Amino acid sequence: MPPQTRSAWTRTLGQLAIVLAVALLVGFALGHPWPALAIAALGMSAWHGWKLHGLLLRLAARQRVAPTGDGGVWNELDRLVHRGQEDMRGRNRRLVEMLRAYSAAAAALPDAVVVLERNSQRVRWFNDAATGLLGLRYPDDIEASLGERLQPLPLSHWLAGGRRAEPILDAASPVDPAVRLSLRLIPYSDALWLLVARDVSKLTRLEQMRQDFVANVSHELRTPLTVVHGYLDMLDPEDQPEWAPILDEMRRQSLRMTQLVEDLLTLSRLEAQDGVADEHVAMDSMLVTLRREAEALSQRRHEIRVDDDAGIDLLGSTRELHSAFSNLVANAVRYTPAGGHVAIVLARSEDGGATLSVRDSGYGIPAAHLPRITERFYRVSTSRSRESGGTGLGLSIVKHILHLHQARLDIESEVGRGSVFTCRFGPGRVIARDRAGAAPSPVEQP
Numbered sequence: 045m046p047p048q049t050r051s052a053w054t055r056t057l058g059q060l061a062i063v064l065a066v067a068l069l070v071g072f073a074l075g076h077p078w079p080a081l082a083i084a085a086l087g088m089s090a091w092h093g094w095k096l097h098g099l100l101l102r103l104a105a106r107q108r109v110a111p112t113g114d115g116g117v118w119n120e121l122d123r124l125v126h127r128g129q130e131d132m133r134g135r136n137r138r139l140v141e142m143l144r145a146y147s148a149a150a151a152a153l154p155d156a157v158v159v160l161e162r163n164s165q166r167v168r169w170f171n172d173a174a175t176g177l178l179g180l181r182y183p184d185d186i187e188a189s190l191g192e193r194l195q196p197l198p199l200s201h202w203l204a205g206g207r208r209a210e211p212i213l214d215a216a217s218p219v220d221p222a223v224r225l226s227l228r229l230i231p232y233s234d235a236l237w238l239l240v241a242r243d244v245s246k247l248t249r250l251e252q253m254r255q256d257f258v259a260n261v262s263h264e265l266r267t268p269l270t271v272v273h274g275y276l277d278m279l280d281p282e283d284q285p286e287w288a289p290i291l292d293e294m295r296r297q298s299l300r301m302t303q304l305v306e307d308l309l310t311l312s313r314l315e316a317q318d319g320v321a322d323e324h325v326a327m328d329s330m331l332v333t334l335r336r337e338a339e340a341l342s343q344r345r346h347e348i349r350v351d352d353d354a355g356i357d358l359l360g361s362t363r364e365l366h367s368a369f370s371n372l373v374a375n376a377v378r379y380t381p382a383g384g385h386v387a388i389v390l391a392r393s394e395d396g397g398a399t400l401s402v403r404d405s406g407y408g409i410p411a412a413h414l415p416r417i418t419e420r421f422y423r424v425s426t427s428r429s430r431e432s433g434g435t436g437l438g439l440s441i442v443k444h445i446l447h448l449h450q451a452r453l454d455i456e457s458e459v460g461r462g463s464v465f466t467c468r469f470g471p472g473r474v475i476a477r478d479r480a481g482a483a484p485s486p487v488e489q490p
Contacts, residue, residue: 052120059116063088156241158190159232165190165203168236177241179219190239194218203229224248259312262305269305273298307437310367311420314444320361324475327357327390330366334373334388341377347385354390356398357475360449368445371438372402372465380406380462396471403464409457417455418443449473
């Protein structure tokens with residue numbers, strides 16, 4: 045107990061003892077000591093009850109309780125309550141200042157910020173940028189349904205997904221269709237969501253410029269490379285035997301550049317596509333073609349195995365899916381040492397979809413490289429990629445093709461024990477093989 049509180053308590057007990065002693069003496073003088081003592085005790089209880097009642101009334105009325113200055117326990121209680129009130133006022137003042145600072149910072153952000161209720165999707169608050177980017181008006185749109193207010197945007201279904209929704213939605217601004225917005229839904233609390241909309245129009249234009257530049261440059265490189273390759277084929281190393289190694293290296297590099305240009309054109313074409321045709325892709329003939337290509341590339345240096353127990357076909361582009369699967373198989377053969385094995389497995393998944401996995405017993409990929417392995421031109425080992433003839437675009441092409449088929453690529457790998465590349469397709473891309481009619485012919489190599 046603090047000294048000041050102990051002193052107040054001792055003072056109050058002393059006052060009570062003095063009052064009771066005086067009452068007892070007066071009682072003895074009158075010949076009725078005990079009634080006098082009882083009356084004094086009741087009086088003291090009534091006085092303390094009156095002080096407690098007054099304190100409760102002041103607290104209930106949210107009045108500031110100032111110390112009375114009598115030095116007793118009630119003065120100490122008033123002092124402690126007053127100190128608590130002052131501390132609370134200070135904390136509230138600091139909280140208000142912080143809220144004002146946060147509100148001013150949120151209002152100054154160039155991104156639109158909207159706080160909305162989780163269940164009803166009603167707007168609770170928004171900053172100034174939300175007016176320019178989303179068209180929200182204060183105070184008319186407070187408590188309005190965001191999905192109904194921004195009707196041109198496909199927000200209702202997206203917001204209904206909550207924590208399961210896609211993290212980012214790309215859409216045009218309802219204020220200006222030329223402005224592209226990137227919308228992100230952030231969990232704010234159990235009852236509230238935070239919607240952040242960012243203007244990505246410049247980034248979209250820059251990305252389009254990059255795609256156009258890569259496509260144009262790649263297309264223009266085709267002709268000179270064809271000419272160079274043609275002249276190299278015309279040169280006969282028998283005329284100048286000492287030139288033979290130089291000509292062989294020039295042919296290899298010419299072919300490598302041609303393959304790089306073709307991959308860049310393929311990637312540019314895939315980035316420009318919005319979707320693929322829903323063709324019937326016969327997986328039995330597809331697997332036969334993949335086995336033949338793997339054996340041709342392996343030259344009997346590996347064990348090639350194909351497992352097809354799923355009994356299903358796929359919906360999609362035969363050409364694109366063959367390109368994706370062929371890239372995975374070629375990578376598995378290139379990066380597996382002689383004597384290793386490569387397995388191509390088609391199976392059903394638990395959700396009713398399908399998976400095509402390419403397993404190898406190759407070098408494996410360090411875990412630090414896995415998050416970036418599908419980026420264009422990203423190489424785990426530059427020297428090994430050059431030796432194998434890779435362009436660094438294969439997995440990027442695979443990723444884009446699967447994205448167009450609403451599928452995804454999962455990669456598992458361990459250094460020294462090989463890798464597993466799995467293409468996962470949803471149930472909507474699966475067809476039972478016995479209901480499919482005539483199967484298309486196998487995909488042939490150009």
